[in-house]
Structures are given as C-alpha cells and as structure tokens.
Amino acid sequence: MIKEGRFGFMEAFSIMAIVLVTKIFYGSPMAIIKYLGTAAWYGTLISCVGALIFFTLLYLLMKRFPQQDLFQIFETVTGKLIGKSLILIFAVFLLYKAGINITEFTAVLKVYSMPFTPPSMIILPFLIVVAAMAYVGLEGIVRTAHIFFYLVFGSLILILLLAIPSYDFNYLQPVLGYGLAKTIETGIIRTAAYDEIVFLAIIIRSLQGLQVFRKVGYLTLILGGLTFSVCLICILAAFQYTVGGEHLSGMYQLSRVIYFTRFFQRIESIFLFVWVISSVITVAFIFYISLNAYSRVFNISNHRPLILPFTFLTFMFAFIPNNFAQIMEIHLRVLREFSSVIFIFIPVMVLLLALIRGKKEVKTSGKA
Amino acid sequence: MKEKQKQNQNQNQSLFKSIISLITYKKTKIPPSFTLTESYEESGQEQDNSEQSGSDQGEKEKDEQNSSSKSRRRATKKPLSPSALKSSRVDSDAVKKDIDSNKKILEQQFHLPINKDLIIREFSIGNKQRGFIAYIDGMADKGIINDFILRPLFDEIDDESSSDQQLNSLEDIILTNDTKNLRKVTTTVTEILKGNTALYVDGLDYFITCETIGYNTRGVEAPKTEGIVKGPQEGFSENLRTNISLIRRIVRNKDLITEFHEIGEKSNTTCAVVYLNGVVNPAVVQEVQRRLKNIKTDFLVSSGMLEQLIEDNPYSIVPTILSTERPDRTASHLVEGRVAIIVDGSPFAMIVPVSMHALMHSPEDAALKWQYATSIRFIRFVAVLAASMLPALYIALTTFHREMIPTDLLIAIAKAKENVPFPTLVEILLMELGFELIREAGLRVPGIVGNTLGIIGALILGEAAVSANIVSPILIIIVAITGLSNFAIPNYNLAFGVRLTRFYFIAAGALLGFYGISLALVAYVLMLVNLKSFGVPFISIISPRTKGSRDIIIKWPIWMQEYRPDYLNSPDRRRQPKISRQWAEQDSSDT
Amino acid sequence: MEKLKKIIAFMTICMLCLGLPGCYDAIEIDEEVYALSIGVDKGINNAIRVTFQYATYMEDGGGGMGGGDEESGEVGGTIVSTVEAASLLEAINVMNAAVNRQVSLMHAKMLIFSEEFAREGVGRYIEPLSRFREVRELMRIVVCNGKAQDFIKENKSLIGSNPSKALELMFEQSKNTGYFPDMIFGDFYVDLLTPYGQPVAAYAGVNDFKQLDEGEENEKPPLKPEVDIEPGDIPRTGGTKKEIFGLAVFDGDRMVGTLSQNETRFFLMGIGEFQRGFFTFVDENEPELIYVIEAQLARKPSINARMANGVPIIGLELDINIDIISIQSRRHYEQLNNIEGFEKNLATYFEQGLKKTIDKTQKEYNADIFHFGKKVAGNFNTIQELDDYNWIGHYQEAIVNVSVSVNARRSGFIYGATPIRSTESKKGVEEQK
Secondary structure (H helix, E strand, C coil): CCCCCCCCHHHHHHHHHHHHHHHHHCCHHHHHHHHHHHHHHHHHHHHHHHHHHHHHHHHHHHHHCCCCCHHHHHHHHHCHHHHHHHHHHHHHHHHHHHHHHHHHHHHHHHHHCCCCCCHHHHHHHHHHHHHHHHHHCHHHHHHHHHHHHHHHHHHHHHHHHHCHHHCCHHHHCCCCCCCHHHHHHHHHHHHHHHHHHHHHHHCHHHCCCHHHHHHHHHHHHHHHHHHHHHHHHHHHHHHHHHHHCCCCCHHHHHHHCCECCCCCECCHHHHHHHHHHHHHHHHHHHHHHHHHHHHHHCCCCCCHHHHHHHHHHHHHHHCCCCCHHHHHHHHHHHHHHHCHHHHHHHHHHHHHHHHHHCCCCCCCCCCC | CHHHHHHHHHHHHHHHHHHHHHHCCCCCCCCCCCCCCCCCCHHHHHCCHHHHHHHHHHHHHHHHHHHCCCCCCCCCCCCCCHHHHHHCCCCCCECCCCHHHHHHHHHHHCCCCCCCCEEEEEEEECCCEEEEEEEECCCECHHHHHHHHHHHHHHHHHHCCCHHHHHHCHHHHCCCCCEEEECEHHHHHHHHHHCCEEEEECCCCCEEEECCECCCCCCCCCCCCCCCCCCCCCCCCCCHHHHHHHHHHHCCCCCEEEEEEEECCCCCEEEEEEEECCCCCHHHHHHHHHHHHCCCCCCCCCHHHHHHHHCCCCCCCCCCCEEECCHHHHHHHHHHCCEEEEECCCCCEEEECCCHHHHHCCCHHHHCCHHHHHHHHHHHHHHHHHHHHHHHHHHHHHHCCHHHCCHHHHHHHHHHHCCCCCCHHHHHHHHHHHHHHHHHHHHHCCHHHHHHHHHHHHHHHHHHHHHCCCCCHHHHHHHHHHHHHHHHCCCHHHHHHHHHHHHHHHHHHHHHHHHHHHHHHHHHHHHHHCCEECCEECCCCCCCCCCCCCECCCECCHHHCCECCHHHCCCCCECCCCCCCHHHHCCCCCC | CHHHHHHHHHHHHHHHHHHCCCCCCCCCHHHEEEEEEEEEEECCCCCEEEEEEEECCCHHHCCCCCCCCCCCCEECCEEEEEEEECCHHHHHHHHHHHHCCEEECCCCCEEEEEHHHHHHCCHHHHHHHHHCCCCCCCCEEEEECCCHHHHHHCCCCCCCCCHHHHHHHHHHHHHHHCCCCCCEHHHHHHHHHCCCCCCEEEEEEECCCCCCCCCCCCCCCCCCCCCCCCCCCCCCCCCCCEEEEEEEEEECCEEEEEECHHHHHHHHHHHCCCCCEEEEEECCCCCCCEEEEEEEECCCCEEEEEEECCEEEEEEEEEEEEEEEEECCCCCCCCHHHHHHHHHHHHHHHHHHHHHHHHHHHHHHCCCCCCCHHHHHHHCCCHHHHHHHCHHHHHHHCEEEEEEEEEEEEECECCCCCCCCCCCHHHHHHHHC
C-alpha cells in the first residue's frame, strides 16, 4: 500500500478546515444568498448540523472497523467487487470535483484579476503545483496546509474586520428570508457543501486513532459552519441580499470595499494570495485522494506513475464547462447539492448494510 | 533488401520497445529515509530527569537499530576506513622486526629521495641497538624532539648500564606527554603526517609515536562573520585541538565526548564529532558517525566541503546544516542536544540537526533581554521576506495589480518611468545584477578599499542609472532594501539561498503576478516541509507540530525555557526546573 | 532524497511552463493613463458624452497652474478630454485611440453625472460599471447641476501639483462640514437595488465667481444664519470654481430633487454619518448678535419602527454633543443655571430641522434616503412579505417622530467669559448679574 506517513491533530484539522472553507471564496455565497436571501447565514448552519449528523454516522461506521479506512470498509462490507466499484466511483467523482474546482477558480480569477490570460495558461501552472503536491504525498500536502492554515484564516478574519465600516446588521432583516420551510429545505440539500468531511475517513489511517478522527471531524465542521455563517452575515450586512446574490465572489467584493485612509484602500489583490493558496491545497488534496482511490481499486502500490495521466484528465475535466453559466448552474450544483449522493449516501448505505449483515472487524487488536 | 527490412524491423522493434518502456509502469524503489523517531511518549516529559535517563536507555537502543538502515549513497560494500583501504595496496601492513626494512618502508611510503619533508634521523643506543626517529619537517616541534626525545635517549646511551631493560621501558625514557605503540605502518604514517614523531628501535615490532605536533597556527581571534556586540568575542581557529578546547572551556562536563574520524584518502583530514552524552539522542550520533564513515573522497579541506558530503538534501536551496565560528554558540547547541562536527583546518563547527529557526537566530539573542531579542528576530524574519520577495512583489504590483498602488504613488512611479526605456523586469534584473556584481567585486578588492568601493560603487551606479534614465528611482530603493535585508540574515548559507530564491520569485511574479507568486510560494513551502536535517523535519516547529520550545521566533524569558527542543528527542528533556529563579520564591524571613 | 530532487525538477518544469504564457496581463505602469474623474453628459449626436480627466506624466505637474491650454484640455497636471459614444466603456476604447495609451479606470476617484442626465435615470450607465473589473467600489458619485464636462474642467488642484490627492481630499471635506454626503459607488449601486431605501449622491456645481455683489457696502449687512445655497452660487471668489454643496435625491435610478446644504447636514445626522460642523444661531437675547457651536453626534442615531394598522411609525432618536465656539454677547450660556434652557433651544432647532428635512423627502420626493426601511423590514418575517408591502412606495405614509437631546459638553478655552470693558461697559456687567 501507499506509504502515507502519519501526522497529528493540527495538520489534519488544518487540511480539513481549508478544504471545507475554500468554497467561501467563490460562487458559494452568491448561490446561497440567491436561494435564501437574508436567511442564508443560518441556512448554512442547518447544513452544518446536517453534516454533523452525517459525521456521527460516519464515526459509528468507522468505530465498527477501527483498524480500517473507509475504502477498506467498503470492501469488507459489500464484498470485493461492489466495494471496488464504489471506490472507483469515488475516484472518478473526485477527479471531476478537482477539475470543476479548478474551472471555478479560473473563472473567478480571470474575471477579477487576469482578464487576458488564456484559461489554459492559468490552469497549467496550477496543475503543475498540484501534481508536485500529489507527488510528495499526503504528508507533504498536509504539512503545507498546516503552514498556510494560519495565513488563510488570518486573512479571512482580517478581511472581515477591515470591512467593518461598511456593515449594517439591520440588513439581515427580514429574519426569515424567503420563508422558514425553504430555508430548512435548502439547508438540508446543501449539506453537501460540507460533505468533504468524508475525506477524513479515507485518510484515517494516517491519523492517530479514532479519537483524533472524531475530534478533527467535529471541530472542522463547527469551524467551517461558523466561518460560512460569519462570512455570509458580513456579506449580507455589507451588500444586502440583493447585491450579495449577484456578486461572483462575495468575499472578494468585500475586500474591494475596504477603505481606511487614502493610502489604505483597494487592497483586494493581497487576498489573491489566500484565494490561490487555499485553492491549490484543496485541489491537491482532492486530487491526491482520487489518485489514492484509483490505485486502491487496481492494487497499485505506487501512486506516482499515475500522476501524469491523472493531471491530464483533470485538465480535461476543467474544460468541460463552456461558459460560466454552465459552471454555476450545472457543475457547481452537482458538486454542492448532489454530491451528497456519493459522499453521504454511499457511506450511510454501507453503514446500514454493515448493521444488517452484522459485519464487524474480526480481529480486534490492541490499538483503538 | 530483406536484410534491410529486417534491420528496419529490428530498429522499429527496438524503437517500439524503448517507447513502450517510456510509458510502461516501472516500480521505482524509494530508498528508506532516516527519520528521528519519537523516543518516548510525550507524556513522559513531566518525569524527573534522573528517572528518565535511566528508563530511556532501553528504548534508545531500539532507536539506534531502526535508524541505521539507510544511506544517501547506498553503500553496498562493508565500509572501510581510509587507512584500511590503503593497506590493501601495501604488501604487508605489519611493522617488520628489523630496522632496515622498516626504514625502507617509511622511505618508500614518503618517497624519500624525492620528498624532502620527512626527516629520518638514525642513532644507536649503547652502540648496539640502532634506532631512528622520523618526523615531518615543519609539522613537528623540533624543540620537543631535541629536548624530550633525543636527549633522554642519548642520556640512556651514555648510561650504558643495562640495555635489555631499556627496551621495555622506552616509553618511560621519552618525556613527551603522549606516546603510542603502533604495530601497523599505515597508522604510523598517519601519525607522522599529523606532526608526531615516530621512534623505532631495532628489534621491536612496533613504532613508538610521540606527540610532537607543533606547527604555526593562527591564534584565537574574534569571529569574522558572526560579530556581535554583547557576548564572548572568541572565534574558532584552524587548529582542531584549540577549537575543541574552546568548547570544553564553556561546557565543563565529563560527558562531553569528542570522537575523531579521518576523511579524505589523500588529505587524511581529521574531523571531530562532539556531543554531550546523555543529552543528545544516540540515534543522531550514530547517523552522523555512519555518514562520516561512509564518505569516500580523496580530499577534504574545509567544513563547507564536508557539509556538502553529509547533508540530507543536496538539491535543497536552503542549508540544512548550521555552521558557526563561535564556540559559545556551538556549546549552547551541544547542550540542547545537538551534535557538532569540526573539521581540522577549518574555523567552523557544523551543527546538526537544525531546523529553520536555528538558522534565523543570531548568537547575540541569548545574551539579550528577551524583549530585545524578540523584536530583533521579527526584523530578521521581515528581512528574509523582503530579501526573497520584495522585487517580485514590486514587479507584480506594477505590472499586474496597479490598482493597489495608491494613486499618488502610482502617478509618481509613472512619471519616473516615463523616460525609462526598459520594462520593469529588465530594470529589476539589471539592478540586481549590478548589486550582485558590487558584492562580489567588493570581496576581491583588497583590504579596506573593498568596503568603501562597495558603498561608493552602489551609490554612483544607482545615481548614474537614475539620471541616465535607465532605471526608475523607486527601483533603486527596492533593490537597496532587498540587498540590505539580505545582509540582515544571520546565516551566510541561508542568505545565499535567499538570494537565489529571489530570482525564482521574480520569475513567478513577472509572469503571472500575485497568482504566480502564490503558486511559487506553495511550491517553495512544499519543498521546505519535505526537507530534513539529519532525520529532523526542517521546519519542525511549525509543521509537524511539536511541543513548543520557547525560543523559536518569540524568545521567551530564559527562565521559562524549561525544555530542550522537542524535535531533538533528547533523553534528557528538561533543561531546568519549573522555577529557575528560586530566589524569587524565597521568603524574606529565610534569608 | 530522491523525492526532493524530483520536486526541484518539477519546480524547474513549472518555471519553464510559466514561460509559455508570456505575460498576457502584464502592463507597465506608464503604458496606461489613469482616469481620475469620469463625467457623463447627455450626448448630441450619440447617446452619451463622456469626459475623462487623467494625470499627465510630465515633470513638475504639466502645464502649470490654472492656465492650461484650451485646445489640448490641459488642467493643472491633468488632461480633460471629452468623447461622444454609445456607451461608457466604448468611450474608453475611443479614447485609447486619441490618448495613444490605454485609459484605465482603476484609479477613477469620481463619477459625475449632469443633472439633466441624472433626472432621466442613471441605471443604464451605472450597470456596466458595476460589472467592470477595473472600476473601484470607492469611486465617488456626484451629480452636477450644470454640465459634467464643465465641472471636470474646473477640477484642478491649485494648492499642490497632485490632482488625485486634491480629489480625494475634496471628498474628505464631507467629514469636516457635513454639507454634502461622501457617497461611494459601491454603496450607490447597492442603494439602487435595495428594498430598504433610496440612493443619494453629492450635488455639485461650478461657480462663476459672480455671486459676490460688487455693489456699495451695506451700512448694516443683514444677518442670515441659515440660507440655502445651490452649488455654484456660493458667494465667494478665488480658488477653484468647482464646489460640492448639498445632495441629489434619487428615486431608483432617477434623480427627483435636491437637498440644500443645511438639509444635507440633517440628513447626515439622521443616518449617523455627520462628523462635525459649525452651526450659527442668532442670540435670542440680543438679536443682532450670534453664537456658534460645533456639533457632533454622540452616538449613532437609534431608529425603531413598528407597524400600527398598516402604517409604519418610525422613531428617530438623536444624541448630539456640542462645543460652544463663540458667544458674541459673552453671556454665560455654558453655566449651570443657563445650560438647560440653552440645550433645549438647540434641541428644538435640530428636531425641527430634521423633521422638516424628512418631511421634504416624504412629501416632495417620496424617497426614503434615510433608509428607515431597514428597520421597517424588521416587522416583516419574509422577503416576500416585504416585497408585497413595497416599503419604498409607502414611505410617504410613514409617521416619523424625531427626538433630539443636546449636551453642551465644553465651551472652548473660556468658561464664564468676562465682558469687554469700555466706557459703556458698566451696563453690560450689571445685566449679567
């Protein structure tokens, strides 16, 4: 099997937090504000609660098989053939996800910062760094993530703080948005926005035990939920639900209105660093897990030779959408709303199956 | 025709094969790497020192076994010491029993009729037994040879009492402080090369070597590159013994161990491995020994050369070994649980393993109050950032993100640039090149003139370039700040690395602006997190996260620094009790 | 470490590949000119007429002070040029041909519409700007009662040679006087779309310096502490001819009216953005004398709104701190026995001023520029309900109660002034007692 190395709580926490939160920089706030209006900020909390419930189920599943990671459990519970095909579905979908994430990133970057650079020239260097990170492996990705964790979250907080003068929290009224029923419904559907937490179950063997798994999972979900909620509150307070629902990147727009003195204004480009870094890390992580899943299916012991073809495939995936409308209305909806079919439904089904068939890990060795 | 076709086919096949071999999957063997494993559970750190050192010993042993598996250059053969290697060429390494053949061997070894350096002086003791001494002119102290070797010998000759006993107690006659009986020619040769004197008396099957090393060396002077204001002003010199004594004078501890290794088939340079037993993790010492023993090279003259031979990642742009010319700094690292390697003839000690922040510390930090030291360190980190990224940021700002520059400044820059014919990238590269030239030339220009020339050169060049409309004045400021920042980096090697890194970022910034810089930054950090220095992750303080030493970026008050750095996995974790300032806890009534 | 070797190789490849794209987006600073202000007028032969002002890169600020060259449009270190085109952004492209460098809006500080244009609706022309990446959110929005082109022509810096600084500082004056709002583009755009209220913009004009009557000196000039002046009519001379005074009220994207400079102050107080400003009052006790105070908001105004029988009732509470700057009569208004009455007088003044201003926006314009809607929205549960009610349309029905409390905190350097002594002064001293 692939040597993945081991890392501690903070590293796992950092990577999961970055992967969860990166969405806030792109179209995600726009979509949710468009759906939920002024109720967006707690709509996402509902999604977060949904994700917490899902994670509890996932934890129960992992607890039944304390020595195995999610993919191994698939194979144990459903048998080799179905298990492997499930893993293959994961691999393909993750690759698609990586590709679409890159497209979304490129689209936003092109609009805001580099209008004349052709998309392939934006994607290519991006993919090269992603490939390098995948080459180094999980440990390298996770450590890099940990180093940039402080930068990413520090800058996020800085944007929110610096934009304080433009907030008016009265704009969060009317409180119920487009109605409570719609909020709850959309909130539950968009639980998918937090379903990246399932990755934690895939890399569980690099963590130091189930306890760390549980702690990292709950904490990152709570942190992600709070970050989303706070960011949405700030976007709503600054732009109201009308304009907030039409901005391509609410956070970027927020950094554009920062004005402190004549000297200190229009500093949004600095935050470009955060945008890029967190996107690279996220895509690299997803890309790596896709590689990992694929090599599990075909029992390949070294993922490195796969990097080049997979990079190429990602590049291809990134060119599927023709225009921004397709990204927003087809692919991102698939990723943020229907990905739960894969990331949530499959593990839960596996748990049910395990319960029904009464499967449990046979050998219970000392380490918990 | 047919043959040709066949050939073609063959060619095609081989081409086909080679193409196939290009794309088929080949299993690559990844050599296992040395990683310093956790020596004991973290929870154990609260234990008392004495208990720990006892209980850890067992686990330490395991560590050593684990760690000795890997090598950078996989040595398949059993390692041979340089002396042993030599023995394979000489017919027989053993010392002969008669004086003539021994003399002949020595003469052969040193190519005597041609080589004028080896002096062989023959004599006979009591007219019966012939003997000779051999030494290298200039390496040995002639006074010692005359007064304490030859004179006692001749006194004995005069005595002429009981000649048989003399032979047994030859060591007693010779008055030098260290004598050795060597039964092998090669070792004797090595001793002679060091400056010792070999004595042979007919009938013996060994040489007696007497310590007579005495050649001219530079005295102990103030360090050249690591000058500080507050703190000791001694630096290492070229003499290995002196250097070790300088360390020993600071760490007066019986557990301070010095091991010698000889490296270089031709130069036979002595390298000392110095460590504090019981504090250092034995796995690290073993790894150092293993690497030193398995170096096959013929010439070694400076620690810089050895550094390149033993470092973990020769391709890394940042150094993973700290070299210092200060005994006090070496001593403080030894006490923290690191190993120092000193090469004879080189006034630098190499310290392993180190992590990023150790390269950013200056020896002065320890002597300063913690508030001062901390603020200076922040300046240094700013300096590293500025030296590596400032020109890149400038170029990205002015060509990609012009909206960020305040309008007044923007128009000022545009005004200054209006008559400059070059794009910003060329301007930057021109000025950087100019600056690097001044730096390099300043080293060559003799003596005091050098410094002055550097300053004047920079001033005139900058001024002239601006008035000739070749660069814009703001750029001069950028390049100057970058240059200054580079000099503020305390480690010479790191400063070099940063100088190169700058161009890497300039390229990224010029091509894709902030986007390029951030991608380059991620790639750079990726490289950093994969670096190891003797099994210790190079940026171990940030990632992987280890229990905090309180002397990384912020230097906490010295009485708060209770533990040695965690990543070193020292068996003796605790540095000082929880309360070091015990006087502060005392009641006034006690006194 | 093989790994590292390969990473380095990767980085090298990375660098090489980066070389491929060239630098599509790299533009040297001096290859562009930066429009500082943009003016939009109604066109004659085409839809709109756009005026750009951009800084020149000549040493020592170009064509010198004031003078300028009519032909080339040089105005104090900047060049003003006007072009007619179908759309605003197309005008930029047309300009590129004329300027020979790319015109960039990255550093535009001011967007100015002529009143004529604004009354027809600016939405159509604001819209592209809100999509366009170069435009700053922080650009100021101004409506000019003449032609925007004329205003920009007069937009020059006489004090320093730095036109952008002059522009930015001009808008900073909103903080010192409160005579006009400092409205940025980002907020203006949000206000266009918001269901909570209506947008405003600063109101400007060009002064021809003919308002200072050169007639005979009046024996006793009339004392007029509160005159509403249109921008362009300030009786002054010297300095630049441009002036920003008062604000323009919008209903949606159409300008419906203006508020005078004094009403603007009350407006700014109402929305809590009034920083400081001097107010002159006629002394009740000695009608030919005045006193001057400097007012500051003690805290943001508190607004509450409730619905009673479908009619919104809005309460606006203000807390104003004042410093006494001058009391010409040297009466001791700041002392404990007088202060209550003094404060009460001022409170009534502010209350009435605010009420009058709000009334004007309700009755005359029916435009909720105070954004009371954000509080009214609290009475609705969902966005649908709010939309159904349509607050903006119902603004004029709202009952607004204003209450102001005034605190005279300080009285400058002097506390309890001693009267001026002259041969007649004894009378004054007695009166004080």
